[in-house]
Amino acid sequence: xxxxxxxxxxxxxxxxxxxxxxxxxxxxxxxxxxxxxxxxxxxxxxxxxxxxxxxxxxxxxxxxxxxxxxxxxxxxxxxxxxxxxxxxxxxxxxxxxxxxxxxxxxxxxxxxxxxxxxxxxxxxxxxxxxxxxxxxxxxxxxxxxxxxxxxxxxxxxxxxxxxxxxxxxxxxxxxxxxxxxxxxxxxxxxxxxxxxxxxxxxxxxxxxxxxxxxxxxxxxxxxxxxxxxxxxxxxxxxxxxxxxxxxxxxxxxxxxxxxxxxxxxxxxxxxxxxxxxx
Amino acid sequence: xxxxxxxxxxxxxxxxxxxxxxxxxxxxxxxxxxxxxxxxxxxxxxxxxxxxxxxxxxxxxxxxxxxxxxxxxxxxxxxxxxxxxxxxxxxxxxxxxxxxxxxxxxxxxxxxxxxxxxxxxxxxxxxxxxxxxxxxxxxxxxxxxxxxxxxxxxxxxxxxxxxxxxxxxxxxxxxxxxxxxxxxxxxxxxxxxxxxxxxxxxxxxxxxxxxxxxxxxxxxxxxxxxxxxxxxxxxxxxxxxxxxxxxxxx
Numbered sequence: 001x002x003x004x005x006x007x008x009x010x011x012x013x014x015x016x017x018x019x020x021x022x023x024x025x026x027x028x029x030x031x032x033x034x035x036x037x038x039x040x041x042x043x044x045x046x047x048x049x050x051x052x053x054x055x056x057x058x059x060x061x062x063x064x065x066x067x068x069x070x071x072x073x074x075x076x077x078x079x080x081x082x083x084x085x086x087x088x089x090x091x092x093x094x095x096x097x098x099x100x101x102x103x104x105x106x107x108x109x110x111x112x113x114x115x116x117x118x119x120x121x122x123x124x125x126x127x128x129x130x131x132x133x134x135x136x137x138x139x140x141x142x143x144x145x146x147x148x149x150x151x152x153x154x155x156x157x158x159x160x161x162x163x164x165x166x167x168x169x170x171x172x173x174x175x176x177x178x179x180x181x182x183x184x185x186x187x188x189x190x191x192x193x194x195x196x197x198x199x200x201x202x203x204x205x206x207x208x209x210x211x212x213x214x215x216x217x218x219x220x221x222x223x224x225x226x227x228x229x230x231x232x233x234x235x236x237x238x239x240x241x242x243x244x245x246x247x248x249x250x251x252x253x254x255x256x257x258x259x260x261x262x263x264x265x266x267x268x269x270x271x272x273x274x275x276x277x278x
Numbered sequence: 279x280x281x282x283x284x285x286x287x288x289x290x291x292x293x294x295x296x297x298x299x300x301x302x303x304x305x306x307x308x309x310x311x312x313x314x315x316x317x318x319x320x321x322x323x324x325x326x327x328x329x330x331x332x333x334x335x336x337x338x339x340x341x342x343x344x345x346x347x348x349x350x351x352x353x354x355x356x357x358x359x360x361x362x363x364x365x366x367x368x369x370x371x372x373x374x375x376x377x378x379x380x381x382x383x384x385x386x387x388x389x390x391x392x393x394x395x396x397x398x399x400x401x402x403x404x405x406x407x408x409x410x411x412x413x414x415x416x417x418x419x420x421x422x423x424x425x426x427x428x429x430x431x432x433x434x435x436x437x438x439x440x441x442x443x444x445x446x447x448x449x450x451x452x453x454x455x456x457x458x459x460x461x462x463x464x465x466x467x468x469x470x471x472x473x474x475x476x477x478x479x480x481x482x483x484x485x486x487x488x489x490x491x492x493x494x495x496x497x498x499x500x501x502x503x504x505x506x507x508x509x510x511x512x513x514x515x516x517x518x519x520x521x522x523x524x525x526x527x528x
Contacts, residue, residue, distance in 0.1 A: 097336070165373035169434070172331060173387035173441055174363030183390050188377050 040256030069230040076140025081147035089155020112149040120210035136229035139215025143204040154196040158189040198269035208233035282307040282475040288342035297323045301501045310476045312490035320499040321479045325447040329365040330358040366443035370450040372430035374422035381418040387441035408436035428459025448478040
């Protein structure tokens, strides 16, 4: 009886400690959200989503071109990164049990650990210098390089989750390997891969360093891939390091919009995966 | 009777493990061959050699000949992909494609290969053959995983039949099913004999006795005895066969 009491006491104390650890871990997250929302909410208006940035001294204005630019650059990154990332993942899962596969996996691991600023420099050397200008394309390339390794590894894991029986079922029906890989195995893993793409895009959309000297910035609307393009992250950076108080407020509001954008992408990914499980 | 499948001194290995030892037998057209034997005796490996699924396992290899309609499966011009359309297979665990509807599962063999055809008629014919039509005819657009286990297995049989194979290999098709579903599948096998040749692996000796024309008893990778089912179960030549069918070991 005594030992039962002791066990209950230990259980109670440990549960309490775990709860405390959770509360402490939540402090930075909650304070970050609170800070961004409380400081950013004041500047939020319809025109902030649609207008161009206003010069110093003028009130109003917005970050419409930066929102569009972020979406534009991320779109370019997807066009480049998703086919390579998913394709590499399919290769690793289907044909990766070789030394070449191990090598690719190792490189992907190293690449996903490379600081994003280094990726920015590489894109600067590969795209900006030959083109002799900053451009949305260069930003897209930089973000794509960031996306490919994580996408490849998560695609590989998701494809390996597809039961071997399904592959055999398809082969036994006289479907060739490659069609089996694409139309049965990849098709079955597709829901999970969509979630992985959304989460990777959400991560890429929040990157600043790779864009600083690739897509640079732009005060105006731009839809040309070979021109400098505004992005929310770089815009926040510029506003935040400026000496003007009103620009600091705009930085907070832009940060709130970025949080909303990244958060809704991540949420969409989670909802998609939950629907798949059901 | 004309032999549909002819196996000549077939050996199969998984790396160093010699799984099949010098197996020879023939299966006449439009008959059912039952393969019996204790676990790990090479039954599954044997049927997987008949449609060249064995070679897909890493480290697997084989020697000897398998002939279907007198044609060697390992002749250079035989494409394993085409072969598997002639020699269909049903697996131990029902494995319908979870992303496809019931309808699409049945015609998967054609659709995945880009073959066009009168899909609705083929779906009805195949599902009727598999004795599943009446249960699913009003829900063909539903997901295949909404079916029960026994229905899923019959769906897999319909899927295998839809590509119109000449030989059907069944690897313990009823081992995961309840007695009612098992009875339906056995009934189905007896009916299918009219149009094709069947090789069925089973753990259940009553099942072998009920559905097959001839029975082969495997033990430790060797074919111990092969003969008419009645003889194997009532008057086997080998004492090991008798011990196994009477339940003394296995």
